[in-house]
Amino acid sequence: MSVKEATKAAPAPAPTAPEPPRPAQGRRAWDEAPRWQIYLPLGIYLVFTLIPFYWILLFALRPAGSTSLVPWPITFDHFEKVWTERSFGTYFANSVLVGVATLVMTTLVALAGGYALARFDFKIKRAFMLALLCSQFVPGALLLVPLFEIFAELQMINSLGSVILAETVFQLPLSMILISNFIKNVPYSLEEAAWVDGCNRMTAFRIVVLPLLRPGLIAVGSFAFVHSWNHFLFALMFLNNQDKQTIPVGLNTLMSADSVDLGALAAGGIIAAVPVVLVFAFIQKWLITGFSAGAVKG
Amino acid sequence: MAQAAAVAKPPAPPRRRRASATPRRLPYLLITPAALLMLGFIAYPVISVFYYSLQNYNPTKPWRNGYAGFDNFVHAFTEDPVFWDSLVFSAKWVFVEVGLQLLFGLALALIVNQTFVGRGLGRAMVFSPWAVSGVLTSAIWVLLYNSQTGITRYLADIGIGSYGTSWLSDTSTVFPAAIVADLWRGVPFFAILILADLQSVSKDLYEAAEVDGASRIKQFWHITLPHLKDAIILSTLLRAVWEFNNVDLLYTLTGGGPAGETTTLPLYIANTSVDAHNFGYASALTTVAFVILLFCSLVYLRLSKFGGESK
Numbered sequence: 161m162s163v164k165e166a167t168k169a170a171p172a173p174a175p176t177a178p179e180p181p182r183p184a185q186g187r188r189a190w191d192e193a194p195r196w197q198i199y200l201p202l203g204i205y206l207v208f209t210l211i212p213f214y215w216i217l218l219f220a221l222r223p224a225g226s227t228s229l230v231p232w233p234i235t236f237d238h239f240e241k242v243w244t245e246r247s248f249g250t251y252f253a254n255s256v257l258v259g260v261a262t263l264v265m266t267t268l269v270a271l272a273g274g275y276a277l278a279r280f281d282f283k284i285k286r287a288f289m290l291a292l293l294c295s296q297f298v299p300g301a302l303l304l305v306p307l308f309e310i311f312a313e314l315q316m317i318n319s320l321g322s323v324i325l326a327e328t329v330f331q332l333p334l335s336m337i338l339i340s341n342f343i344k345n346v347p348y349s350l351e352e353a354a355w356v357d358g359c360n361r362m363t364a365f366r367i368v369v370l371p372l373l374r375p376g377l378i379a380v381g382s383f384a385f386v387h388s389w390n391h392f393l394f395a396l397m398f399l400n401n402q403d404k405q406t407i408p409v410g411l412n413t414l415m416s417a418d419s420v421d422l423g424a425l426a427a428g429g430i431i432a433a434v435p436v437v438l439v440f441a442f443i444q445k446w447l448i449t450g451f452s453a454g455a456v457k458g
Numbered sequence: 459m460a461q462a463a464a465v466a467k468p469p470a471p472p473r474r475r476r477a478s479a480t481p482r483r484l485p486y487l488l489i490t491p492a493a494l495l496m497l498g499f500i501a502y503p504v505i506s507v508f509y510y511s512l513q514n515y516n517p518t519k520p521w522r523n524g525y526a527g528f529d530n531f532v533h534a535f536t537e538d539p540v541f542w543d544s545l546v547f548s549a550k551w552v553f554v555e556v557g558l559q560l561l562f563g564l565a566l567a568l569i570v571n572q573t574f575v576g577r578g579l580g581r582a583m584v585f586s587p588w589a590v591s592g593v594l595t596s597a598i599w600v601l602l603y604n605s606q607t608g609i610t611r612y613l614a615d616i617g618i619g620s621y622g623t624s625w626l627s628d629t630s631t632v633f634p635a636a637i638v639a640d641l642w643r644g645v646p647f648f649a650i651l652i653l654a655d656l657q658s659v660s661k662d663l664y665e666a667a668e669v670d671g672a673s674r675i676k677q678f679w680h681i682t683l684p685h686l687k688d689a690i691i692l693s694t695l696l697r698a699v700w701e702f703n704n705v706d707l708l709y710t711l712t713g714g715g716p717a718g719e720t721t722t723l724p725l726y727i728a729n730t731s732v733d734a735h736n737f738g739y740a741s742a743l744t745t746v747a748f749v750i751l752l753f754c755s756l757v758y759l760r761l762s763k764f765g766g767e768s769k
Binding site: 428445 | 486489498499500504507565570574578582584600611696740752
């Protein structure tokens with residue numbers, strides 16, 4: 161069926177039978193475009209999306225010096241090399257630590273703050289909300305110098321704690337806004353009912369609200385993880401020792417070396433990509449519903 | 459909200475006691491961790507950037523340090539061509555990048571919002587670059603653009619471009635090359651946000667429109683687009699701010715080169731502070747960037763009448 165048919169079919173029944181507003185037989189649903197209008201552009205876009213992924217896989221798996229477009233024979237030498245010689249094993253462990261710690265801290269702090277914003281009216285609420293919005297305009301990269309001085313003062317230079325703190329702080333505003341919107345979507349009466357049944361606020365929150373927040377929390381938490389996993393400048397600036405570095409800094413080192421080892425770079429890139437792609441594939445569904453509940457209806 | 463609830467409900471004594479026992483202090487207690495973190499690590503640094511912008515401050519040249527008044531600003535606006543170039547490039551970068559991302563993101567969201575076979579997998583695949591950001595995007599595109607073994611070589615085989623040229627080191631190709639690399643991961647972001655909002659359009663509207671004989675293009679124009687308006691305005695603003703501020707991609711992809719061709723203002727600031735240790739001047743540039751960003755955002759929100767009469 162084509163567009164023309166689909167649209168022409170619609171007005172036909174209207175003049176003859178005005179009262180049944182929607183004749184159900186054989187009509188195309190509103191969200192069903194002609195097949196080629198879906199598959200053609202999607203296919204083109206998919207090629208654009210996947211070629212870079214293929215390219216990095218190609219470089220990582222084929223032997224050095226090969227120009228074949230198919231990674232054959234497959235070799236894992238590049239992975240072995242970056243993992244041990246280029247200390248990606250250490251970087252990986254550091255990145256996991258930073259990512260998970262940022263995830264936990266962001267979620268907990270934002271959950272507390274988000275609950276306050278969603279359920280209470282208090283004096284500085286408007287000012288606080290304004291501060292959250294304004295902080296979105298503060299460029300993290302531009303605050304490197306003062307942040308460096310603060311962490312130097314706190315004796316936290318060269319400790320992963322500095323990066324975890326900085327990442328958490330820059331994730332907080334958006335996470336808090338999202339979580340407070342998720343909580344607003346949970347009817348207050350549910351909580352009140354739990355109080356009547358004898359729960360205190362904390363218990364009521366834990367057994368009534370928290371389970372309903374799960375998709376939203378997954379969205380916010382994974383966002384925090386992915387961001388801190390990928391972010392580069394804080395780690396570059398606050399961590400000097402090689403054994404404290406994270407994966408993006410390791411990748412940058414591979415790129416800025418005098419003669420770039422493309423195989424190693426590709427293997428390092430794949431090591432960097434795998435966790436986020438996995439997290440992302442897993443939470444993709446919640447992410448979309450999470451955003452539609454939290455971000456847009458605010 | 460707590461007050462409203464208390465007034466609206468006939469207060470059963472035990473519940474009222476319980477509910478009002480803590481709330482007065484509770485919200486403040488709950489926002490304390492977030493507020494402290496933000497005061498310490500955002501507000502205080504912002505203020506110190508303003509302070510340093512009026513200082514000569516360079517740890518490697520301590521004998522020159524001290525109050526400088528507006529010298530840093532005067533220098534930037536009157537004597538520093540790199541500042542103006544980076545400002546112009548920033549504007550160009552954000553405008554082109556965000557515009558294209560919005561266009562492609564909207565199209566992509568409309569496509570994957572349809573029902574079709576393999577939709578879940580299709581969505582996961584086209585959205586996946588969103589997770590891959592900054593440095594990794596650079597790493598991937600460095601491989602693709604490599605002059606010896608990159609895709610350029612194979613394109614030259616079929617007559618596009620020439621052998622042995624790296625698109626990242628040629629001033630005439632570096633801009634589109636960097637734009638394409640950033641589009642690769644930027645479009646999915648837009649598509650996800652827009653798709654999220656698309657899901658909440660009531661299907662009744664389309665059915666009614668179809669009964670009235672509205673074409674699909676008209677339905678898009680009169681139902682979909684107005685519904686998406688706020689989401690588009692907000693995601694465009696967020697993305698523009700983010701694209702302006704983000705240093706990761708260009709820092710690692712081009713390093714601002716060749717010949718300063720791809721130096722954004724934030725990249726220039728990062729170079730000034732990290733490499734040249736000229737913290738006072740970098741702070742002044744930061745202040746300028748912050749004011750520009752704030753001003754543009756306010757103008758944008760005013761012009762787009764965000765959250766106006768539409769809801």
